[in-house]
Amino acid sequence: MVSCRNVSVSYEGFSAVEDVTFDVLAGDYLCVVGENGSGKSSLMKSILGLIKPTSGRVTFDGLGPAEIGYLPQRTNVQQDFPASVHEVVISGRAGRHGPFAFYSRSDRARVDENLERLGIADLRRKSYRDLSGGQRQRALLARALCAAERLVMLDEPVAGLDPMMASEMYDILEGLNRDGMTIVMISHDMKGALRYGNRILHMRKKVLFFGASDEYVGTDAYRLLNAEGGE
Amino acid sequence: MSSLFDLLRELFSYGFVIRAMIVGLLVSLCAALLGVTLVLKRYSMIGDGLSHVGFGTLAVALSLNLAPLQLSIPVVLVAAFLLLRLSENSRIKGDAAIALISSSALAIGVVVISLTTGMNADVCNYMFGAILALSVSDVYLSVGVALVVLIMYVLSYNRIFAVTFDENFARATGMEASSYNMLIAALTAMVIVVGMRMMGAMLISSLIIFPALTSMRVFSSFKRVVICSGVLSVFCFFIGMVVSFGFSTPAGASVVLINLAAFCVFSAAGRAGLKV
Numbered sequence: 297m298v299s300c301r302n303v304s305v306s307y308e309g310f311s312a313v314e315d316v317t318f319d320v321l322a323g324d325y326l327c328v329v330g331e332n333g334s335g336k337s338s339l340m341k342s343i344l345g346l347i348k349p350t351s352g353r354v355t356f357d358g359l360g361p362a363e364i365g366y367l368p369q370r371t372n373v374q375q376d377f378p379a380s381v382h383e384v385v386i387s388g389r390a391g392r393h394g395p396f397a398f399y400s401r402s403d404r405a406r407v408d409e410n411l412e413r414l415g416i417a418d419l420r421r422k423s424y425r426d427l428s429g430g431q432r433q434r435a436l437l438a439r440a441l442c443a444a445e446r447l448v449m450l451d452e453p454v455a456g457l458d459p460m461m462a463s464e465m466y467d468i469l470e471g472l473n474r475d476g477m478t479i480v481m482i483s484h485d486m487k488g489a490l491r492y493g494n495r496i497l498h499m500r501k502k503v504l505f506f507g508a509s510d511e512y513v514g515t516d517a518y519r520l521l522n523a524e525g526g527e
Numbered sequence: 528m529s530s531l532f533d534l535l536r537e538l539f540s541y542g543f544v545i546r547a548m549i550v551g552l553l554v555s556l557c558a559a560l561l562g563v564t565l566v567l568k569r570y571s572m573i574g575d576g577l578s579h580v581g582f583g584t585l586a587v588a589l590s591l592n593l594a595p596l597q598l599s600i601p602v603v604l605v606a607a608f609l610l611l612r613l614s615e616n617s618r619i620k621g622d623a624a625i626a627l628i629s630s631s632a633l634a635i636g637v638v639v640i641s642l643t644t645g646m647n648a649d650v651c652n653y654m655f656g657a658i659l660a661l662s663v664s665d666v667y668l669s670v671g672v673a674l675v676v677l678i679m680y681v682l683s684y685n686r687i688f689a690v691t692f693d694e695n696f697a698r699a700t701g702m703e704a705s706s707y708n709m710l711i712a713a714l715t716a717m718v719i720v721v722g723m724r725m726m727g728a729m730l731i732s733s734l735i736i737f738p739a740l741t742s743m744r745v746f747s748s749f750k751r752v753v754i755c756s757g758v759l760s761v762f763c764f765f766i767g768m769v770v771s772f773g774f775s776t777p778a779g780a781s782v783v784l785i786n787l788a789a790f791c792v793f794s795a796a797g798r799a800g801l802k803v
Contacts, residue, residue: 344699366699373693377567380748383688390689391700396682423747423802443700 297322297359297447297478298343303352305338312338314501315352320480322446325473327493327509328482329521334499336482337369340449343480365444367436369451375425381435382420385411388442403442410438414468430461437468441477448472450481454488466492486522538772546666547658547725547778551764553673554722555782558731559738559760560680561715563753564691566739572625573610573712574735577719579629580606582728585653586636590643596668599720606632607716611708633728656727656779658768669721676714683710688749726779734760737786744790744797751803763789 298320305313313335320326328336342349344366365388389403411417414434419427424435433453440448453469454462466488473479473492483489489496489509496512498505498521505517512518538544565571581603588598606628613624640650652660680687689697690707698704715735723731738756746752767782774781 341695344695346695346698364699366696368693368695374567377692378743378747378749378752379688379692380750383749384692387685387689387692387697388700390685391697391702393685395686397685399685425747426802439696443696449699 297324297357298480299355299357300339300343301353301355303339303342303349303354305335305342305347306350307338311350311501313342313349313499316499316503317352318497318503318506320447320478322478323473323476324495325469325479325493326481326495326497327489328480328497328499329484329486329489330499330504331521335501336499337451339499340451340480340482344449359447363443363445363447365440365442365448367433367440367448367450367453370429370433370456373432373436375432377424379424380420381411381416381422381424381427382407384424384435385420385438385442388439391443406442407438410441413441414438428461430457430464433457433461433465434468437465441472444477446476447478447480450479452482452484454483454485462488534769534773538769543659543661544768544772546661546663548765548768549666550661550669550721550725551658551768551778551782552761553669554718554726555734555738555760555764556757557673557676557680557714557718558722558734559756560753561676561711561718562735562737562739563742563749563756564687564711565715565735566743567691568694568708570611570614570711571732571736572622573607573614574715574719575732576610576625576629577603577607577716578723578728578731580632581720581723581731582653583632583636583639585723585728586640590639595724596665596720599723600717603716603720604713607712608709611712615705615708652727653724654727654729655777656723656725656730658725658778660724665721665724672717672721676718679710679714683707687711692749726782727777730779730783733783733786734764737783737790738763741786741790741793744793745801746803759789760786 301317303313303316304311316339328339330336338347341347343354344364386399386403386407389399389406411420414437416431416434416438419431424432427435437453454465457465469479470492490513493509495507496505496509497503498517505512505515565574581599584599584602585595588595610625610628686702686707689702690704694704719731722734726734738760739752741759742752742755746755763785764782767785768778770776770785771778771781
């Protein structure tokens with residue numbers, strides 16, 4: 297579905313990602329792990345086209361850029377923004393239209409469907425800035441689902457959530473994956489990554505491990521991250 | 528009540544007042560709509576910077592005997608793109624760079640004026656506005672600019688929201704976010720140039736910033752904030768003009784003070800728990 301070949305990213309001379317090669321297959325639940333500053337977010341951003349890789353290629357197999365959903369890191373979304381949940385979620389559809397288009401009935405239907413799916417239909421008229429952390433994450437996930445047909449990329453979806461909300465989030469993602477959505481998730485939560493993900497990409501600028509999650513436990517890379525207190 | 532009516536009738540018997548009203552109401556409306564995005568994207572300083580650049584080019588144009596608006600619009604447009612790039616590039620301190628550009632443009636304007644026509648009442652007019660400055664062709668120009676701004680804004684509304692709320696997401700889902708930023712900057716530049724002579728270079732940015740900030744005290748959806756900003760801005764301009772005429776105070780400054788009063792009222796209402 298997505299293939300990265302020898303992708304490197306550097307900012308102003310500082311290299312963040314070095315020579316990363318891996319594939320995302322349809323139906324995958326891929327967890328990207330690694331310490332802070334190991335290039336996880338940079339890699340995701342280069343797949344999404346937000347930053348240009350300095351070398352290497354990202355190719356999509358039958359997937360346009362308007363068909364990928366994205367849940368950014370929480371700190372990158374303004375928290376005090378006057379917008380209703382409905383406005384936020386439907387903005388996931390904006391990229392699908394021409395430059396001067398309005399939303400159609402099918403866009404609205406898609407919003408309703410995703411609000412139901414994430415159990416936040418009753419919040420649609422509420423203001424985004426009045427929501428709790430977990431509700432905000434759900435609203436942003438609903439927005440990502442409005443944009444995505446088959447692939448969502450999540451940058452630390454459970455960071456900052458309490459254990460209850462985090463496990464609800466995992467349940468939602470598991471359900472989506474079961475329904476055929478391919479998931480790529482950056483996570484600091486190793487337990488969650490091993491439990492839910494079918495594949496692991498461990499990064500430290502380069503790829504330390506890439507493969508099935510049950511093979512990951514027992515590798516040197518796994519021990520390294522856990523020994524260093526990688527949660 | 529009848530004295531207020533008389534005041535209004537007297538007010539509208541002057542051609543220059545009618546011209547100022549037309550231009551002012553249109554500029555207030557456009558500035559308020561653009562202001563919501565500028566404030567939320569933390570680009571408020573761009574509006575302020577552009578008005579200073581506008582002052583500088585106005586001064587140069589007059590000393591060279593060039594048509595002021597025809598020179599100002601392209602120069603301020605270029606400045607808008609430049610300031611936008613500075614704000615987007617976090618490596619250079621964006622806000623500091625904007626402050627440098629705006630004070631430099633202001634300084635150039637003041638020096639040019641003092642070397643040519645000399646510091647006189649005109650300078651005061653450019654800085655703080657003069658409703659007498661508007662000619663009939665200015666009215667046509669501002670109606671044209673306002674129409675362009677309103678049409679572009681309404682047509683691009685959904686995408687403007689998406690880019691304002693979360694630019695990275697917008698880009699990841701296939702939108703040309705930077706071209707929307709440029710659109711906003713370009714529209715802002717035109718509104719500032721048109722509104723500057725009446726409101727004054729020092730005061731025009733308040734038309735951009737105040738209505739959006741005021742509306743956000745009480746309203747909590749984007750659409751409501753946008754609508755309230757537009758309505759509020761037009762209302763404050765009208766009241767400001769009437770006050771200015773009634774008490775012989777400068778028009779631009781009066782409008783700003785009415786906006787300040789509205790801000791205080793909305794803040795108090797917001798603190799008292801009024802959220803819509």
